[in-house]
Amino acid sequence: MALLQLEKERLVWRARQLTGPDHRRQSSFYPTLDAHLQGGWPQTGLVELAYGSAGIGELRLLFPLLAQAESRLQVWINPPAELNGQALAQHGIDLSQTLLIRCQNPQQALWSAEQSLNSGCCSHLILWAPGLTAPQAKRLQVSAKGNQALMFWLHPQAEPSTSALPISARLSLAPLATGLRLKIHKYQGQWPQSFCQVDMHELWPSLAIPTHLPTHHGPAPSSNIAALPFKPR
Amino acid sequence: MQWLYLYFPNLQLDSLLHQQAYNQACVLVDKNEVVQTNSEARQLGIKIGTGLGQAALLSAQLKVIAYEPKQEQRLLAQLAQRLYQTSATLYLDPPQGLLLQTSDMLRLYEGLAPYWQQLQQPLMERGLHYHYASAHSPLAAQVLARAGNDRLLTHQGEATGLLHQLPIHSAGLNYKLCLQLERLGLNTLGQAQALPRSALGQRLGQTLVTYLQQLEDSSAPSRPRYQPPEHFRQRLELLYEIEHSTALRFPLKRLLSDLEAFLAPRQLQAAGLILGLEYREHTSERVYIGCSDGEYRAESWLGLSMLRLEQLQLQAPIIAISLKTKGQMPWAPLSAQLFEPLGGKLTAGQLISRLQNKLGDHAVQQVYLRDDHRPERSFYQGAPQSSYQAHQATTYLRPSLLFTLPQALNHKPDQQWCILSGPERIQSGWWDNVSICRDYFIARNPTGQVCWLFRTPREEWFLHGYFS
Numbered sequence: 001m002a003l004l005q006l007e008k009e010r011l012v013w014r015a016r017q018l019t020g021p022d023h024r025r026q027s028s029f030y031p032t033l034d035a036h037l038q039g040g041w042p043q044t045g046l047v048e049l050a051y052g053s054a055g056i057g058e059l060r061l062l063f064p065l066l067a068q069a070e071s072r073l074q075v076w077i078n079p080p081a082e083l084n085g086q087a088l089a090q091h092g093i094d095l096s097q098t099l100l101i102r103c104q105n106p107q108q109a110l111w112s113a114e115q116s117l118n119s120g121c122c123s124h125l126i127l128w129a130p131g132l133t134a135p136q137a138k139r140l141q142v143s144a145k146g147n148q149a150l151m152f153w154l155h156p157q158a159e160p161s162t163s164a165l166p167i168s169a170r171l172s173l174a175p176l177a178t179g180l181r182l183k184i185h186k187y188q189g190q191w192p193q194s195f196c197q198v199d200m201h202e203l204w205p206s207l208a209i210p211t212h213l214p215t216h217h218g219p220a221p222s223s224n225i226a227a228l229p230f231k232p233r
Numbered sequence: 234m235q236w237l238y239l240y241f242p243n244l245q246l247d248s249l250l251h252q253q254a255y256n257q258a259c260v261l262v263d264k265n266e267v268v269q270t271n272s273e274a275r276q277l278g279i280k281i282g283t284g285l286g287q288a289a290l291l292s293a294q295l296k297v298i299a300y301e302p303k304q305e306q307r308l309l310a311q312l313a314q315r316l317y318q319t320s321a322t323l324y325l326d327p328p329q330g331l332l333l334q335t336s337d338m339l340r341l342y343e344g345l346a347p348y349w350q351q352l353q354q355p356l357m358e359r360g361l362h363y364h365y366a367s368a369h370s371p372l373a374a375q376v377l378a379r380a381g382n383d384r385l386l387t388h389q390g391e392a393t394g395l396l397h398q399l400p401i402h403s404a405g406l407n408y409k410l411c412l413q414l415e416r417l418g419l420n421t422l423g424q425a426q427a428l429p430r431s432a433l434g435q436r437l438g439q440t441l442v443t444y445l446q447q448l449e450d451s452s453a454p455s456r457p458r459y460q461p462p463e464h465f466r467q468r469l470e471l472l473y474e475i476e477h478s479t480a481l482r483f484p485l486k487r488l489l490s491d492l493e494a495f496l497a498p499r500q501l502q503a504a505g506l507i508l509g510l511e512y513r514e515h516t517s518e519r520v521y522i523g524c525s526d527g528e529y530r531a532e533s534w535l536g537l538s539m540l541r542l543e544q545l546q547l548q549a550p551i552i553a554i555s556l557k558t559k560g561q562m563p564w565a566p567l568s569a570q571l572f573e574p575l576g577g578k579l580t581a582g583q584l585i586s587r588l589q590n591k592l593g594d595h596a597v598q599q600v601y602l603r604d605d606h607r608p609e610r611s612f613y614q615g616a617p618q619s620s621y622q623a624h625q626a627t628t629y630l631r632p633s634l635l636f637t638l639p640q641a642l643n644h645k646p647d648q649q650w651c652i653l654s655g656p657e658r659i660q661s662g663w664w665d666n667v668s669i670c671r672d673y674f675i676a677r678n679p680t681g682q683v684c685w686l687f688r689t690p691r692e693e694w695f696l697h698g699y700f701s
Contacts, residue, residue, distance in 0.1 A: 055682035055699030059633050073581055081634040084698065085600035085612030088633065089626035096621030099581075100598045100614060101588060112588055119579035119587075175681025206630060206654050206675065207683050207700050 026150075029064030036196040037169075037187060041065060045168030045188070046141040046151045052158040054080055056175040057207075060091075060200055062126070062152060067092030072123035075116045077101045078109050079128055080156070110136055117143035117151065125151040137165040160185050177209040234451045235336040235387075238374035239356075240364040241312075241329045243269045245305045249298065249472050251360035258292045263300035302328055304470060311467060311491070312359070313459045318498055319351045323459045324371075330378070332371050334453065345385055368392040371454055372447040376405050396448065397423025406444065413437055422448075465495045465503070466557040474513060474550035478542040481510075481554065485538055488556040489531035496561070502527035504560035506534065512549035520545065523589055525619065526582030527562055533583075540591040585617050602626060606661040607669055608635060608697065629657065630675070632685040632698030639687070639695035646686065646694065649679045656688070675700065 006012045025039030034040045041047065051058035066074055074097055076083055083100055099116075103109040109129055116122040117140065125144070132140070132153065144151045153167075160170040170186040179200035184193045201208040241247070246261050246269040258274035260267045267274075267283045274295070279288045289295055305328050313325055322334035335348065342348035345367070356363055366377030369389040373396060377384075380403045386392045399422040401414050414437070419425045425433070426445060434442040469484050485508070496502060504527050511517040522538050579587070588597045598614040602624035605611045611627065646652070655674030662668040671687035678684055683700035 053680050053682055054634060055632075055684060055701050056680075057683065057701065059701035063633075073584070079634060081636050081698065082614075083600060084608075084631055084633055084635040085602050086608075086626050087631040087635075087700075088600065089602060089624075090628075090631060091633075095600055095602070096623065098600055099585070099617065100600060101592070102596050102598075103592060104596075108592055112592065115587060115591075116584060119581075119584040121579055121581045121584055204630075204700075209651055209653070209677060 026065065028061075029068075030061070030198045030200075033061075033182065033196060033198050036182075036184065036193055038190055041150060042168045042188065044145045044148055044150055046137060046144050046153060047168055048153050048155075048160050048165070048170040050157050050160040050170075050172040051154060052172070052174060053156060056173060057180050057200055058154060058173055060204060060207075061173070061180060061198065063091040063093065064203070066124055069094040069097055070123050071097070073097050073099050073116070073121055074124045075099045075101060075113075075122050075126070077112055077116075077125070077127045077129075078103055079126075106130070110140070113140060113151070114143050117147050117149050120147045122147070122149050125149060126154065127151065128154050130155055131161065132165065134165055137167050141167050179208065234334060234453070235339070235367060235369065236371050236374040236451075237333040237335045237352075237365065237367040237385075238326075238371070238378040239331045239333070239352075240375075240378040241309075241331075241361055242364065243271070243362045244308050244312075244329050245269060245300065246271060246298070247361045248308050248359065249470060255296075255472060257294050257296055259296040259298065260288055261298050261300040262288075268300050304468075305329070307468060312355075312361075314461050315355045315491070315494065316352060317459065317461050318494070319348070319355075322453075324454055324456065325459055326375065330375060332375065332454065335367060345387060349385060366392075368396075370448055370451045372444070372450070376448070379403075379405055397421060397426065399423075401425065406441070410437065410441060414441075464558055464561060465492050466555070467491055468509075468553060468555035470553045471551065474552055476547060476550050478545045478547055479539070481542055481551070482535070482539060484554055485542075485556075486531065486535055488554065489534045489538070492534065492556065492558070493529055493531040496529040496558075496564075500564045501561050502529040502564045503534075503558040504562060505558070506538070507557050507559050508538065509555035509557075510547070510551050511553040511555070512547075513552050515549040518548065521559070523594070524583070524586040525617070526580055526586065527564070528583075529564060537586060537590045540587060544591065544593070582619060606659050607667070608659070609637070610662075610667075630654075630700075632683075632700045634701045635685075635698040636696070639697045642686070642694040642696055644694075645688075645692070646674075646676055646678075651677045653677060653683070655686075659687075673697075 003012070024043040025037065025041065026043050027034055027040040028037070049058060074093070076098065078101070085095055088098065089095055101112050103112055106129060109127065113125055113127050116125055140151060158172065160172050168188045169184070172183045172185065174181045174183070176197060180198045182196045182198060184196060186192060246259065250259065250271060256273060258277055258279065259271045260274050260279060261269035262285050265285045267279055267281060267285065267288050270279050270281065274292065277291045279291055285297065309325055309327060309329070309331065313323055313331060316323060316331065316333070320333045320335070320338050322337060324332040326332050335345070338348055339345060342351065364378045364381045364383055366374050366382040367385045368374040368377055369392055373392055376399065377392065377395060380399060382395065386395070401420055401422060402411050404422050414425060425441070430442050430445065467488055469488055471484060475481055492503070504525060505521060505523045508520040508522060509517055510520065520541060522534070522541050524533070524537055528534060585597055594616060597617065599617040599621070600612055601615055602612050603610065608631065653675040656672035658672050660670045670690055673685060673687045676684050676686050684696055685698040685700065687695050687697055689695070
């Protein structure tokens, strides 16, 4: 009886559930991440990304996925700065399917997110919001699942929300010299894992610190800096 | 030819009361005289022509509304617009009458009874009181309808028989003429018709002769027949003042169902509506409700309108609302995929319209590219368009998040920063007075953020974006 109760409250999962429709994956196009997440991002649902501070590569983590555009909308809600169309286009994102929404208050942002998901014409949704309550997260998770959409919730805290939100995954990101270090706090259908290093050097060589580059490939990084015409104080 | 005349003695009052169940005595007053009454007022003994003072004595709770000929004319036109769907040839007879040519339509409806049933339906929906009569000539139909005849006569003989017995004073002649005829001992119309026309003309004037001729003349009136407007435009007076925007739902619903009835038979849809809110003692306001994909159904429009209205702060109580279309286009059904696995509840256009109506037009945007070397001008945000023109992006690596205003750095990047690439000099814009001269660097700060920095010729450093 006790086990049934636990199952009802979704506190335990069975290995056979892994093959169910809830656990289909789509590749993140980062081999190490795919290996850690048993195939990649969830096909549908809500994923929380705690990125600490902007600019560490939190969007680059998603760009390869978003570039595999289908013919549905990708909705961006309340990005912390202007979304640079040039950069999105460079990364292969279809701007004709990109919708940018700016809301005055958090309530409207959540409303827009829910409407976009429920419309059925949105494949990916990226929402910047400071916090979600459990009922809000539940509603968005249900909307995303029911409409074949994957939603990312980004917030600039270093650690993901402590409360046990009913969502598909909770990850926190930290910068590394060549990419990101992901901590997987929760991932539906598998045990929490410690860490995963995502190497972005291959995709963005110019944005990684060239520590492991052989020096004969060009000017040394130190000389690169030294060549800058800073005026001495 | 057969003619049908519809007479609406209470047109303005009926239209007003139909919106909301009002069960108190209510009258329309023109120049201190009651011109239209509802049944409650009639029960209290208030009649047409009663003075306002006397009416007020008969009922303490009497609701008095000013009679407005213009509004009544508008209502008549709206009614004609609706009836035009049933009957092709109709003439307005302001202030309260409509003349319909029936003979042509009977072939379509296969008889007078089905045709009449079709006509009655919109009248009942609007809760209108009406009198009607059909006859062989326009004037005969009019006279019989105004006399409250309420019969559909198919044979000319029946109509002439009724006209013969009609008392002179209810024949629609002016008061002086009626008096003269009655003094001559002519009490019914038939008695006047029996007399020689020339003699009548000499004694009582040409008006009467013309009148009698027209009674028998079955040809169409000389005035132009009703032509429906090309664009939908309607106004609704409210019986009560509305102070909350959500309470507009019910009157708006009525206008929108009229809109649907206007658009659907024409195979049209509207890309936007302009809702006019007329305030008491305040200039009226216009609210635009958009639906870029186009829509004709009242239900969808109501949902969109309510999203917009929820955001609205009313400046004063509303006394009337009006609705007109902006951008009518042919209805094109959206092609849905036959084996659509994704539900597909809304199209992208419908979603965008919904978001725009709730959040405002500026809140929902798409990103467009532009050929400009200046980073902040190399893209712009604009209203979503159904046809998106693809544009070649620059080959230089650009940050995904860009600040509208570059943020000044307090001190120049020191040893803890790691410069990853640069400088990339951008010097442009000398032709339009927004010239820039900047050396851009990609640098990683001690926190691990990959920043896009620039240095001006004056050695000032700014943070312009993040390679998120």
